[in-house]
């Protein structure tokens with residue numbers, strides 16, 4: 001069975017099969033990197049009261065009309081309000097209150113004069129300039145009025161989101177459960193890190209690489225080890241993994257070789273194959289199945305093909321499982337800078353690219369080493385340039401770049 005799909009079809013088919021994992025409540029301090037599962041609305045205005053934006057003097061603006069350094073005005077200082085306290089006096093005409101940044105505006109006052117424009121001696125302050133009403137006052141609710149939406153569900157929680165939640169007094173936060181992602185590495189030649197290699201063997205790099213990519217998205221990798229190319233070995237592990245995980249990823253054995261058994265293993269494990277092969281290079285041989293309702297991606301064994309399969313196919317699916325509001329990639333445009341040219345092919349090509357800013361322009365720098373088995377050229381890249389099927393790549397052209405980290409750019 002060969003079911004060649006365009007990338008867009010693969011997204012649609014796979015995304016239609018999944019929905020977000022359940023939710024749980026976690027302490028605010030443990031919410032970083034998690035995905036918010038509730039809309040957060042301001043319970044009270046932010047800031048909660050009119051407050052001073054400067055260290056200086058709370059005054060009545062009308063007292064200061066016509067004031068200059070040459071024609072200063074003197075006001076009587078009736079009180080001091082540090083932040084965290086409330087003035088006990090109202091400010092009457094001819095009076096001022098010494099005030100610190102963040103302190104509530106005393107009643108009667110309607111402007112703040114910065115300390116640098118005032119000279120205080122023995123309870124009298126000489127003001128050296130005129131200020132308009134409202135000067136240096138942060139109004140109650142100017143950041144957000146009561147009832148305003150502060151955060152939308154489906155957003156990954158970072159430092160700014162934590163600040164807003166803390167401001168709201170959220171000791172705990174409702175977040176989506178971290179998807180558990182099973183990883184099963186296949187290939188008789190592929191050995192775990194600790195093994196001494198025999199001739200013909202290599203170390204497993206896909207397992208640790210995919211686990212890192214999963215962790216990078218805030219999901220939880222679960223390692224099911226390395227298996228040879230034997231169905232009797234693969235099938236029971238697949239069954240265990242689908243029972244325990246929200247998504248299972250395998251690598252290797254999805255091409256046409258005599259030992260490429262992964263698709264057969266999916267079926268023997270009770271699964272239904274939804275597609276095999278996507279019109280992308282590297283990473284054409286990739287299979288998607290459902291085993292007992294758990295989505296399973298059989299990624300290429302070639303390291304860069306597995307990386308690119310993950311970046312383009314698994315990431316959107318995992319974002320949906322993790323509860324993200326926006327799951328599809330949104331490519332950016334950059335000017336291509338490439339060292340090599342390569343032939344026109346009948347499928348979309350994805351090139352590893354460093355994104356750099358040159359004279360204010362975003363440039364996608366594509367180096368040599370774009371083959372599926374080349375690992376070194378993956379290090380230090382930020383995106384994948386898409387060269388559409390049957391088109392050539394030429395330096396200087398504007399191309400689409402798929403970012404490895406979605407969320408770095410807003411929607």
Ligand SMILES: Nc1nc2c(c(=O)[nH]1)N[C@H]1C(S)=C(S)[C@@H](COP(=O)(O)OP(=O)(O)OC[C@H]3O[C@@H](n4cnc5c(N)ncnc54)[C@H](O)[C@@H]3O)O[C@H]1N2
Pocket residue numbers: 185186187189190202203204205206207251252253254255256257260282283284285299300301302303305372373
């Ligand atoms: N006759 C054909 N042969 C191949 C085709 C084809 O269409 N016709 N497609 C080629 C393409 S394109 C790719 S990509 C690979 C994909 O092969 P598999 O996904 O079945 O992967 P394997 O054969 O198991 O391994 C490929 C390669 O990667 C190395 N590998 C595997 N696992 C790991 C790992 N965990 N860590 C590091 N390296 C790994 C493995 O040793 C092989 O060298 O098929 C082509 N063949």
Ligand code: MOO
Pocket residue numbers: 280281282283284285300302305371372373
């Ligand atoms: O899919 Mo293979 O990675 O095209 O070379």
